[in-house]
Amino acid sequence: MYVREAGDAHAPPILLLHGGGVAGWMWRPTLERLGAKARVIVPDLPGHGRSAEEAYRSHEMTAQAVARVLEERAPGGAMVAGFSLGAQLTILLAATRPDLVTSAVVVSAQAKPLPFPQATLGLLGATAPLARQRWFAKLQAKQLFIPDELLTDYLRDSARTSRETLLASVGENIRFTLPTGWADFKNPALVMVGEHERKLMHDSARNIHDSLPGSQMTFVPECGHGIPLQRPDLFAEILADRM
Known part of the structure; x- marks a missing residue:
């Protein structure tokens, strides 16, 4: 798994976990604003970006791989912030490896499984080849709030995402339920959701x-499902304030 580090090597560590269909580059606006305030660890999850050759298999396997990254690079633990699919992994890490998660920032995580997931995945499988078409990828980028300066990265990685990765990552996403260990996480946790996201996402955030006593929740104004890309100034400020 490709891992990039940025910021001050002596600053508090933050692990950033990207969403499905993008890669570590989605955090570039956040990194620019954090500067030297943090030591930021940014993996490209399996099947994505520079880790595209190894297909995404499951949340469980990915969380274990990310835990190994933390064991090596931040054995004393790190703040873990994840977006969408990465937010589900953040919850899973906090539930299963709380020793590695000093605090959790959960951004736009779906936590209510969709009914009839096979129908959704069947349609996704049929349309998967469209992801390699530039015109279709551009439409998807707009829905994901990809800014112009990151569009080249999105188009490149969209074209090389395998059907296997697409189906596995989306399948895990739409079936996700909260692990039992989440309720026992003792460190600080913030749950974020965009004001304009779907009701499903608002219900999931609640x-x-x-499910976690003592956690905080915030609705981010003027945002849909893209808080770190729509409001990078605010997001970086929130991370810095929680260090």
Whole structure:
């Protein structure tokens, strides 16, 4: 798994976990704003970006791989912040390896499984080849709030995402439920959701928050499903304040 580090090597560590269909480059606006305030660890998850050759298999396997990254690079633990699919992995890490998660920032995580997931995955499998078409990828980029300066990265990585990775990562995403260990996580946790996201995402955020006593929840104004890309100034400020 490709891992990049940025910021001050002596600053508090933050692990950033990207969403499905993008890669570590999605955090570039956040990194620019954090500067030397943090030591930031940014993996490209399996099947994505520079880790595209190894297909995405499951959340469980990916969380274990990310835990090994933390064991090597931040054995004393790190703040873990994840977006969408990466937010589900953040929850899973906090639940299974709380020794490695000093605090959790959960951004736009779906935590209520969709009914009839096979129908959704069947349609996704049929349309998967479209991801390699530039015109279709551009439409997807707009829905994902990809800014112009990151469009080249998105188009490149969209074209090399395998059907296997697409189906596995989306399948895990739409079936995700909260692990039992989440309710026992003792460190600080913030749950974020965009004001303009779907009702499913609002309900999920409340479920995540209500399931963890002492956690905080915030609705981010003027945002859909793209808080770190729509409001990078605010997001970087929130991370810096929680260090």
